[in-house]
Amino acid sequence: MSVLNKMLRDLEKRQHVSERAVTPLSARSDERPLWLNLLLLLSALLLAFAVYAILTREPLPDTGEATPALVSAIKNDTAAAVTAADNSAELSVSTKDVALASQQSAAVISAEPGLAETEAEQGADSVLAEDTKAGTGSALPSTATAQPAAEPDAAQQPQPLPAEHDSAALQTASAEGNTEPRTSANVQPETEVKVVRSAATAQQQAALLQQQALTAAQAGQLQQALQLWQQLQQLTPQNAEAYLEQARLWHQLGQPQQALIVLQQALQQGIVNADIQLLLAQQAAAQAQWQRVDTLLPAQYVLAQQPEYYGLKATALQQLGQPQAALDWFRQLIVLQPQQARWWLGAAIALDALAQREQAQLHYRQALQWGDSLTAASRNYIQQRLAATE
Numbered sequence: 540m541s542v543l544n545k546m547l548r549d550l551e552k553r554q555h556v557s558e559r560a561v562t563p564l565s566a567r568s569d570e571r572p573l574w575l576n577l578l579l580l581l582s583a584l585l586l587a588f589a590v591y592a593i594l595t596r597e598p599l600p601d602t603g604e605a606t607p608a609l610v611s612a613i614k615n616d617t618a619a620a621v622t623a624a625d626n627s628a629e630l631s632v633s634t635k636d637v638a639l640a641s642q643q644s645a646a647v648i649s650a651e652p653g654l655a656e657t658e659a660e661q662g663a664d665s666v667l668a669e670d671t672k673a674g675t676g677s678a679l680p681s682t683a684t685a686q687p688a689a690e691p692d693a694a695q696q697p698q699p700l701p702a703e704h705d706s707a708a709l710q711t712a713s714a715e716g717n718t719e720p721r722t723s724a725n726v727q728p729e730t731e732v733k734v735v736r737s738a739a740t741a742q743q744q745a746a747l748l749q750q751q752a753l754t755a756a757q758a759g760q761l762q763q764a765l766q767l768w769q770q771l772q773q774l775t776p777q778n779a780e781a782y783l784e785q786a787r788l789w790h791q792l793g794q795p796q797q798a799l800i801v802l803q804q805a806l807q808q809g810i811v812n813a814d815i816q817l818l819l820a821q822q823a824a825a826q827a828q829w830q831r832v833d834t835l836l837p838a839q840y841v842l843a844q845q846p847e848y849y850g851l852k853a854t855a856l857q858q859l860g861q862p863q864a865a866l867d868w869f870r871q872l873i874v875l876q877p878q879q880a881r882w883w884l885g886a887a888i889a890l891d892a893l894a895q896r897e898q899a900q901l902h903y904r905q906a907l908q909w910g911d912s913l914t915a916a917s918r919n920y921i922q923q924r925l926a927a928t929e
């Protein structure tokens with residue numbers, strides 16, 4: 540038994556020793572070196588960058604669609620260059636021909652001075668014919684023709700071609716691209732531009748007449764201003780201001796009857812204007828024509844804009860024996876203009892006619908309080924009515 544126990548103990552010691560030896564080896568095998576970890580990290584970053592670059596790359600443009608446009612543009616540029624070269628070549632050929640003809644003409648002039656004028660004219664005709672055939676202007680060679688090699692007498696020198704003709708021909712040839720031949724007969728004359736002022740409209744004429752009439756009235760020229768307003772009335776018969784200004788001028792000239800005629804003309808034209816109707820109503824009130832006053836002053840305007848209009852209407856109603864209707868208008872006017880003693884007095888008279896003594900006395904006293912603008916007769920009437928109603 541002791542031997543067996545001893546063997547078991549030795550076996551257990553060996554197992555413990557083997558486990559201690561194996562454990563550090565396995566731990567070391569699990570640990571990776573640092574450089575390997577860094578390498579793996581860099582590889583992962585490079586892979587991610589490559590994937591991002593592939594995903595964000597823009598597609599290349601379709602060369603199939605752009606190629607025809609590019610080819611057509613190149614063809615157009617090439618055709619333009621060829622055309623320019625042909626034009627320059629034609630121009631150089633024409634210039635050479637003109638120079639040769641000029642030299643021949645100069646030689647003939649130097650040999651035979653007596654025939655200088657005839658030969659110069661023939662040389663000019665030949666130059667013009669060559670330029671016409673070539674389709675270019677003749678402004679450049681005209682100076683060469685005008686200066687011969689030998690200078691004869693002034694009477695025998697050839698006359699140069701007109702500069703205006705040459706410049707017109709050159710401009711016409713350059714405008715047509717030097718493709719078709721043109722002669723001096725084909726050159727069209729310049730079109731004359733004429734500025735035609737349109738006639739002033741009726742509205743503009745009316746504004747001008749109105750301004751002139753106001754200026755004349757301010758300068759004290761009443762007759763001239765009256766004539767201008769009459770012209771404006773004929774031009775615009777529906778203009779109410781023309782009738783009003785004429786009526787005012789007639790009053791200033793001391794002819795109220797003419798002013799009344801002008802205002803009646805406005806009514807005949809169907810003009811609806813509060814000022815015209817008020818002036819006619821005042822004229823009728825001066826003659827105690829109260830029914831006509833009421834007819835001329837219908838309730839068709841805003842009370843706040845025409846207090847005098849409705850004040851006269853209320854007075855006409857009171858004179859026609861309608862105190863309640865007059866009182867309604869006077870009360871509205873008192874609310875609008877409480878400082879006007881006329882409205883208080885009119886309301887007091889209407890209340891007195893309706894036998895409302897207390898209210899009448901109150902309105903009489905208010906009229907005296909604001910009565911700076913009342914006449915002496917109105918003040919005396921108020922004092923009498925206050926004494927009678929106490």
